[in-house]
Amino acid sequence: MALFKDKKDLDKVGPIRSARHYFINYVLEHNAIYAHIGQSPQAESDLKTMKIADINGQLFDSQRARNKQNDHEYWRDRKKSAPHNSYSSIDNLTNIAKKLGYAVEQSFKKVLNLSADEINLENIEGKNDVVEAEKITAGYHSKNMNEFKYDKETKTYIKKAKGIQAKEEITGEEYKIKNLIILQTTSTEIRDGENKGRIDVKNVGALNGYYITNGKAKKIIARKESRYDITKYYDLEGNEIKLNDGNTYVMVMPEKEKVTITGAETTATSEKTEEKEVNNKKETSKKPSTTTRRR
Template sequence: MKKIFLVLLIITMAFVGCGKNEEPEEQIDIVEEVPEDVIEEEEEEEIDEFEGMAMNPLTGLYIDEEAANRRPIGIMINNHGGAIPQSGIMQADVFYETVVEGGITRLLALYQDFDSEKIGPIRSARHYFLEYAFDHDAIYVHHGQSPQAQAAFSQLNTPNFNGMTWGGIMNFIDSTRVAPNSTYTSYERLMNTWEETGYRQEISEDLEPKFRFYEEETDLNSDIVANEVTLPFSGNTTYTSNFSYDEDLKLYKRYHRGGQPHIERETEEQLEFKNIIVQYTSTWLIPGDTAGRLDQDLISNGKGYYITNGEAIEITWEKTAHRSATQYYDEEGNELLMNKGKTWIAVFPDNREIILE
C-alpha cells in the first residue's frame, strides 16, 4: 500500500514539474496598419462625391458637367388633343405654358441633360415664346412659325432649329399620328442639327441666371394654401391646367383636359413638379391678324405667385431686354429662392384669375 502511494506521489510531482517548466504563450495583438495613401484616397472619395458633375441651372440638381455647361434646348410641344399623349416630356426640366390663338395652350419644354429617343410632337413657333428661350440662352426648336415669329427670328438673330429647314436631319415622322401631330425629334438628331448649324454650344457666362435655389428643402411658411392649383387660361376649359400636391412625394402632379393625368407616352408616367410659377402678363389679340394670334408684354414687369410644398407666396417679376433673363422677387423684394427640382411656369393672362385651394 505504501508502495502504491509512493508511485502516485512521484507521478503527481512529475506532472506539476512539467507544468512549471512550460512558459505561458505571450498573447500578441495584431494591428493592421493602413497605408497613408489609402487613407488619403478614402478622404478624397468623400470630398469628390460630385466629381465630374455640375449644377443644372434649370433645377439646381447635380448632373453631368458637360451637360450642365451646354446651352439648354427649348422644344415647342403641341398640346392639342391630337398630340396627346406626348413623347419625351418626362426628361424636360422646365415647362412654359401659355395661351395661343383659339384659347388653346402650347408648351415650351426645356431640356438640359437628356437622351430621349423620341420627343414631340413638335409644333410651330409663336414670337413671344422666343422670350422664354432667351431667358435661359436656349436653342429654340420648332416646326414652322407664325408670320410674327418669322420676323422675330430675323430681327433678333435668334438661334433656332426649324424642322421645315432641317427636317432631313432633325425630324422623323410617326406614322401612327396624323399631321400636324406627327413630327418628332430625338437627342441624337438635335445634336446632329446643332453641329450642322454651327451655333455656340456653351451656355453664356454673361447671362444672369433666372433661377436661384435654396441649399436645403425649405417650406414657405405662408398663409396661402396651395394643395390644389387651377389655371383657367381661357374660356376654353379643355385647356385648364390643374396641379394636385402629393404630400408623400412633396411634388405636384399635373392634370389636364378635364382632370386627366398628364402622361408621357413612352414611359406612361405622370408629370410631377417641385415648383409652379404663375407670371401674370398682359395678353391681347393682334389687331388685324385674321388667325386671331396673340401678343404678350414680356419686356415689362408684373405680379404672380411662387408655389411649392402645398403653399404659395405672392411675387413680382421684371424683364428689361430680350436677352436678359426675367427676374423673380419675393414679397420683401429679395431675389426669389426656389426649392431644387422641376418647374412649371404658367405665363398667365393678367385679366384672368387662378384658383388656389
C-alpha cells in the same frame, strides 16, 4: 415650351410646334437653341433680325414616320394628327446645331435661383401672403382649365389639363412638378390681315403671380426688364426668391382669369398685386450679352 439642360439621352422630344415671337424672349434669357417647325410671320422676322440660333424643322422634316430603316432628323408620329405629331431627338438636334455652326456647350448665367437646401414657404411676421396649396386651378378660359394637386409623399404637384392626367408620353408616368410658378398677364390680337387668331403676349415687364412648392403658395412678382434680360422672381418685399432644386413649371395665363388655391381649411383667389412693391429692386435694362448664341 420645354427647356432641356444637359439632357443627352432623350430619343423622342416633342411634339415640336411652330415658333412664336414671345417665346423668343425665353430663348434669349436661356441662351438656348430654339427647335421649332415653322413660325408665325412675327417670329420669322425676329429670328432673322435678332440672329437667333434656331432649327426650323421644316428644313429637316421628312413628313414620314420614323422606323429603323428610316431615321430622320425630324419625323412624324402617325398615331397622331398634325400639327401635334412632329418629333426629334436630342442627338439629332445637337447634330443639326453643330452643322449650322451653333455652340452646343457653354457656360451661362443661371436663370433660376435654385437652393441647395429644401425651401418651405412660411409667413414672416406681419405678413400673410403664404397660404396652403393642396389644389390649384388655373386656366386660359372655362373650357381650358389646369388643375394641380399636391402629393405629400413625393412633395410634388400632379397636373391635369381639361380633366386629363398629364403623363410622360413614352413611360406613361404622371408628370410631377417640384416648383410651380403661375404668372398672369395680358394679350392682344395681332391684326395682320391673315385672321389666324395670332396674339401678342406680354412677358416683358412686371407680372403678378404665385410661387408654389411643398404644399404652400406665395405671392410674387416676376420682372423681365427687356427681351434680353433674365426673368427674376421677387417676393412682395422686393427680395429675389429662391426655388427648390427640381423641375420648374411656369404657367403664363390671362390676368382676367382667376387662380384658385385651396388648402385644408382655406381657399384663396388671385387679385392684382401692386407693382410698386418691388420698384426698389428694379434693375437696369441691359444690352444683349456678348455670349449670346448667334447664327
